[in-house]
Amino acid sequence: MRHTTRVIIAVLxxxxxAAHAGTVALARDAAMEVSFAWLIGAPVAAGAAALYRGWKEELxxxxxxxxxxxxxxxxxxxxxxxxxFLDIISEDRLSMLLYVLYGVPLIFTLVSPEEEKWPSRLVDAAMAAALGGLFYAYICHLSTPTGAAPxxxxxxxxxxxxxAFIAVFAVMRYFARPGRRLGFFRAVTAYAIAYLICAGxxxxxxxxxxxxxxxxxxxDLPFLLLMWLALEGGFPRASATASSRGFARVVQAGSPMLIPVTLLTVSVLLxxxxxxxxxxxxxxxxxGYGLRTVLxxxxxxxxxxxxxxxSHVDALTCIPNRxxxxxxxxxxxxRxxxxxxxxxxxxxxIDNFKQLNDHFGHAVGDERLRSVAAALTECARSDFDLVARYGGEEFAAILIDIDPRDATKIAERMRAAVESLLMPLGRGAGIVTVSIGMACAHSLDTGIEDFVEAADAALYEAKRNGRNQVIHRVAPSLRAVQSAAAPQGGKAA
Structure with a gap:
C-alpha cells in the first residue's frame, strides 16, 4: 500500500x-485561459502540499x-x-508586489534560525519585510503602474x-543543517535552485x-518538484559530520548578517x-543588525x-553539588x-543505604536521596547556610556565623527530621536515619583540610557508635570553641 502511494505521488x-502542455496545445483560441489555470494551480498545489507536510510534522x-x-x-x-480583462500585456505593480512578497517568508525562514527566541526572530521578520519593501520600491522605479517597463x-x-538570494540562503542552510530538519532544507534548496533556473x-x-x-x-517545474518532495517526505536523513557541524556553526554565527547585507546590497542598487x-x-x-546582536x-x-x-546543582537532588x-x-x-x-x-x-538499594532498587534509593536532601535543606537557615550533596549517599552542610551550641541544635534537628520521615530500609531493618559529624572553627584556626578531616572523623565515630546520632569532635590542630552539651532527649554525643 505504501509503495502504491509513493508511485502515485511520483506520477502526479x-x-x-503533460496535462498542462497537452490542454494548451489542444485549446487553440482558449489556450491562454487554460494555461493561466494550470500556472495558478501549480503553486497552489505546492503550497497545499507544504501545509500538509507541516501539519503532519511541524509548521x-x-x-x-x-x-x-x-x-x-x-x-x-x-x-x-x-x-x-484589462488588456495589460505585462505584469502590473500589484502582481509584481505579490511576486516580491513571495520571497519575504522564504528569506525569513531560511535566514532566521528556529532555535532563536521570538524577539530575535521578530527583528528578522521586520528586516525581511523591509527587504521586500526595498525590492518593490526598486521595481516601481523600473516600471509604470500598468506594467510597461522601459x-x-x-x-x-x-x-x-x-x-539568487533565496537560492544561496537555501544552500547555506542545507549544508549547515544536516540534522532533524534535513528533509525540509533539502526540499527548499532543490526548489529554490530549480526556480532560479526556470525563472531565469x-x-x-x-x-x-x-x-x-x-x-x-x-x-510549473519548481512548484511540482516542491509538491513531490513535500508529499514524499524529502530525502533520506544523514548523520552530521565534523565538517558539516563546523560549517553549521559558521552559518549560525553569520546568520544575523545575511538580511542586513542583503538590505545594504539592494539599497546600493536603489x-x-x-x-x-x-x-x-x-x-x-x-x-536591525545592532538590535539583533544585542538580543x-x-x-x-x-x-x-x-x-x-x-554546574553548581546536583541533578538528582536539585541541591548544590560538591x-x-x-x-x-x-x-x-x-572570609x-x-x-x-x-x-x-x-x-x-545516610545509614545502611546500600541495604536500602539492594532491597528496593536504585529507583527507590534515588527517591530516598531526594527526600533526605529536602529534609536537610528545610532544617538549615535559608539565608545563611548551604546544604549540598557531597557524593553518593553523603551530604554536607556549611553553617555560617554560628556558635557551636546553635550548630549542634541544627544538626540534631536535621537528624530528627530524617528519622521522622519513617522511610523503611527493608527486610525489617528499621527506617532511614542519618549520622552526622560536626566540626566548628573560629578566626584563630588554620588549615581547611584539618577542618574537613575533623568533621569526617566525627562522622565515622557516629557510625561506629551505632549510627543515627550527632558527634562533635575537634581535630588537634584546630583551636575551636568547645561544643555545648547536647539538648535533653537528643542523640548528640
Whole structure:
C-alpha cells in the first residue's frame, strides 16, 4: 500500500506537466485561459502540499513556504486578470508586489534560525519585510503602474537577484543543517535552485512571448518538484559530520548578517533612483543588525547564567553539588580568617543505604536521596547556610556565623527530621536515619583540610557508635570553641 502511494505521488507531477502542455496545445483560441489555470494551480498545489507536510510534522518552515506559494499564485492571478480583462500585456505593480512578497517568508525562514527566541526572530521578520519593501520600491522605479517597463532588463535582473538570494540562503542552510530538519532544507534548496533556473530562462529567453504556449509548463517545474518532495517526505536523513557541524556553526554565527547585507546590497542598487529609500534601507539594516546582536548577546548571557547554575546543582537532588560546596567552603574559610565569625561543618551520611538499594532498587534509593536532601535543606537557615550533596549517599552542610551550641541544635534537628520521615530500609531493618559529624572553627584556626578531616572523623565515630546520632569532635590542630552539651532527649554525643 505504501509503495502504491509513493508511485502515485511520483506520477502526479508528470501527469500535471503533460496535462498542462497537452490542454494548451489542444485549446487553440482558449489556450491562454487554460494555461493561466494550470500556472495558478501549480503553486497552489505546492503550497497545499507544504501545509500538509507541516501539519503532519511541524509548521515551522513549511508554513512560510505555503504562504510564499500562495503569494506567487496571487501574483499569477493578478497577471491573468490584467491580461484577459484589462488588456495589460505585462505584469502590473500589484502582481509584481505579490511576486516580491513571495520571497519575504522564504528569506525569513531560511535566514532566521528556529532555535532563536521570538524577539530575535521578530527583528528578522521586520528586516525581511523591509527587504521586500526595498525590492518593490526598486521595481516601481523600473516600471509604470500598468506594467510597461522601459528598463525591462534591469527589472528582470532585480527578480534574478531576489531569486539568487533565496537560492544561496537555501544552500547555506542545507549544508549547515544536516540534522532533524534535513528533509525540509533539502526540499527548499532543490526548489529554490530549480526556480532560479526556470525563472531565469522564462524571463530572459521567453520574456517577450505571450502566455498560452506549451512552453509555459516550464514554470510549473519548481512548484511540482516542491509538491513531490513535500508529499514524499524529502530525502533520506544523514548523520552530521565534523565538517558539516563546523560549517553549521559558521552559518549560525553569520546568520544575523545575511538580511542586513542583503538590505545594504539592494539599497546600493536603489541609490540612483531613490536616495531617500536607499538611506532608509541602510538605516534599517544597521539598526536591525545592532538590535539583533544585542538580543543574541542577552540570550548568551542568560544561557551562560543557566549553565553556571546547572554546574553548581546536583541533578538528582536539585541541591548544590560538591563543586558548589567546595567553592562556598573555601570562600567562607577565607572570609573567616579576616573576621571573628565562627564556622561549622556538618558531614552527613545516610545509614545502611546500600541495604536500602539492594532491597528496593536504585529507583527507590534515588527517591530516598531526594527526600533526605529536602529534609536537610528545610532544617538549615535559608539565608545563611548551604546544604549540598557531597557524593553518593553523603551530604554536607556549611553553617555560617554560628556558635557551636546553635550548630549542634541544627544538626540534631536535621537528624530528627530524617528519622521522622519513617522511610523503611527493608527486610525489617528499621527506617532511614542519618549520622552526622560536626566540626566548628573560629578566626584563630588554620588549615581547611584539618577542618574537613575533623568533621569526617566525627562522622565515622557516629557510625561506629551505632549510627543515627550527632558527634562533635575537634581535630588537634584546630583551636575551636568547645561544643555545648547536647539538648535533653537528643542523640548528640
Amino acid at each position: 507531477p508528470i501527469l500535471f506537466l 515551522e518552515g513549511w508554513l512560510s513556504v505555503g504562504a510564499a506559494m500562495l503569494c506567487w499564485a496571487g501574483g499569477m492571478a493578478a497577471t491573468m486578470v490584467n491580461t484577459l 528598463q525591462v532588463r534591469e527589472l528582470r535582473m532585480m527578480f534574478d537577484i531576489e531569486n 530562462y522564462m524571463n530572459h529567453y521567453q520574456g517577450e512571448s505571450d502566455y498560452g504556449h506549451p512552453v509555459d509548463a516550464i514554470i 541609490v540612483g533612483y531613490d536616495p531617500k529609500m536607499a538611506i532608509t534601507g541602510c538605516v534599517i539594516a544597521s539598526i 543574541v548577546q542577552l540570550r548568551n548571557f542568560e544561557e551562560q547564567d543557566q549553565l553556571t547554575l546547572l 563543586r558548589r560546596f567546595d567553592e562556598v567552603l573555601r570562600r567562607e574559610w577565607n 573567616r580568617e579576616q573576621s571573628s565569625d565562627q564556622l561549622a561543618l556538618l558531614m552527613i551520611d
